[in-house]
Amino acid sequence: MTEIRPLIMCGGNGTRLWPVSRASLPKQFAILVGNRSTFQQTVLRSVALGATQRPLVVTNTLHRYLVEEQLAEIGVQADILIEPERRDSGPAILAGACEIAREDADTLILVLASDQMVRDETAFRDAVVAGIGPALSDHLVTFGVTPTHPATAYGYIRPGDALGEGAWRVARFAEKPDAARAATYLLDGCLWNAGNFLFRAGALIGEYERHDPQTVAAVGGAVAQARRDIGVASLEPESFARARRQTIDYAVFEHTDRAAVVPMSCGWSDIGSWDALWSLGEADADANVTRGAVEMRDAHGCYVSSDGPLTSVLGLSDIVVVASTDSILVADRSRAGEVKEIVASLQEHGRPQADTHPRVHRPWGWYEVIDSGSRFQVKRIVVRPSGRLSLQKHSYRAEHWVVVTGHARVTIGDEVRELGPNQHAHIPLGAVHRLENFGNTPVEIIEVQHGEYLGEDDIVRIEDIYARA
Known part of the structure; x- marks a missing residue:
């Protein structure tokens, strides 16, 4: 099979699956079906195609470390492209295509949403293979799911003339219908619009430029001026903010005469509710x-x-x-x-439960508040192997740490010592301190905070390996 570069989209919040899915940990990173997140399942599905290059994951700063953690759990290496703000799927996919085109504009890109389920991976692979020919001839291929019922939650695609075995031109796209119109779409042979695509990087960029050159210029500038680290590129914010906020369907697919559709019957679900x-x-x-x-x-x-x-x-x-x-x-x-x-x-109504989970993920691991009251708060903190909290101090609270499992390196002022299970350390108000995990297993501690103010913004970072200082 011709080599393909997977482009995994990780931008949604999935509010219809609240309280499991929230902004701090949206549905693509949650365990909903089976024992892996849909993001992990999507990455593994793309790798299992057998002729794929290193995936490129498009996400945001808030979820970067979730992406890295979940990739590590499944043993897959990928590049990461960070959006400074959400501009919908159009600019996000365009940015991925521009990033990939820096190396080779002829690269075939397989765009996959990270929050979807596929139960028949063989049928999924067959659909991708059927889309390669049209994509190589500069068609923009979308995968239309064969409907199982007259759904009103999806847009529809009407196939037109055949392009060859397994692919058709797109006659037109249709918005989410009411129940009666959805039933008519089924009788007419329409397909669900699943939001997964296959195309050459240069073909997508060229069609986007025909219809919205200003956005292509803005996104191209954001990619050219991106801040780059090993395996991670952060788009330049000012340029990216000039991109028009649009879905890829509105921006390109509904206007181009190069759109093609490959029907796909693979046990697909977007797990929308x-x-x-x-x-x-x-x-x-x-x-x-x-x-x-x-x-x-x-x-x-x-x-x-x-x-x-x-x-x-x-x-x-x-x-x-x-x-x-x-x-x-x-x-x-x-x-x-x-x-x-x-x-x-x-x-x-300002309820924090709308967007944040009790378990808060950080680059070094996670914490959750397990008790709180007047002038005190108790946290459970887990630090991954090689995780290192910032060197920091607090203006309004003192802390006490008790190690539950693992071995931690603790810095308090000029003193550095190692603590094992059932050993503890006191951090006075204003003291410069740090917690590190130098071992091969997670470190778990119980932290008791006491002070007149216990908010997360009472952290003065002096040094940080995650560039948050």
Whole structure:
């Protein structure tokens, strides 16, 4: 098979899957089906094609270290392109194409959304192979999913004239329809628009320039002036901000006469709601799908998931219950797509649960608050091997660390010492300090903070290997 460069898109928030999916850890990084995130599954699926180059992952600063951590967990190396702000899929895909074109504009790029499921990977591979010929002849190929029902949550693609075996010209794109029109689309042989693409880097850039030269100039400038580290490029913010905020469909595909579609029937799902997860799950005899610490009695057609507290359901049908450590969602399963309205209401009322998880990910690992009260806060902190917190100090709080597992190197002022399990250290108010993991296993500590102000912005970073100082 002709070599392909996967371009993995990691920009969405997935608010319809709240409370599991939030801005700090959106659905593509969560474990929803199986034992890997959909991002990890997408990367492995692209690598399994057998003739792929090193993937390029487009993400943002907030999620960079999640990307690196999850890539390390599956043993895949990839390059990372960081957007300074979200400008929708058009500028993001264009930036990826410009970055790849720096090396070779003839490179075939396979654009994959990182938040989708594919259950038949052989059928997926066959669809990609069918798209290579049209892509090499400068068509912009999109993959249309063969519908299983008249869905109103997706756009549709109407195939036109055949281009060859397995591919057709796109006659037209259609917006998300109402139920009646969706049924008509199925009878007419239309396909779901899955948002995955295959094209030459130069072909995409050329078509984009025909329809929006200003955005191509802005994104090209952001790529040319990107700040580069080993394997990571951060787009220049001012240039990128001048790119028009548009989806790739509006920006290019709905205007070009080079669009082609390859039908794909591979058990695809965008996991757009809790109802979709119910349909993907392994149901019991009562059509219930459960995950985590759950007990069911006289319940039917329910999706129930718990990430902590024991959750029991009695005498209910067709509902969704999702329990996390700080939030609980209970919804009619048929209205699961409206969860994003709950999130909007939470944001309007300033609820932190709308966007942030109790477990907060950092470049060195993660922490979560396990108790708090007047003038005190208790955190559980886990530092990955080779992880190193910044050299820092606080203006309003003192801290006490107790090592639970692993061996930590602790700096307090001019003193550096190593602590093992059940050993502790006190960090006085204003003292310069640092925590490091020099071993091969995670370090877990309990941190007790005490002071008049305990916010995360009370950190003065003096030195930091993650460039946050």
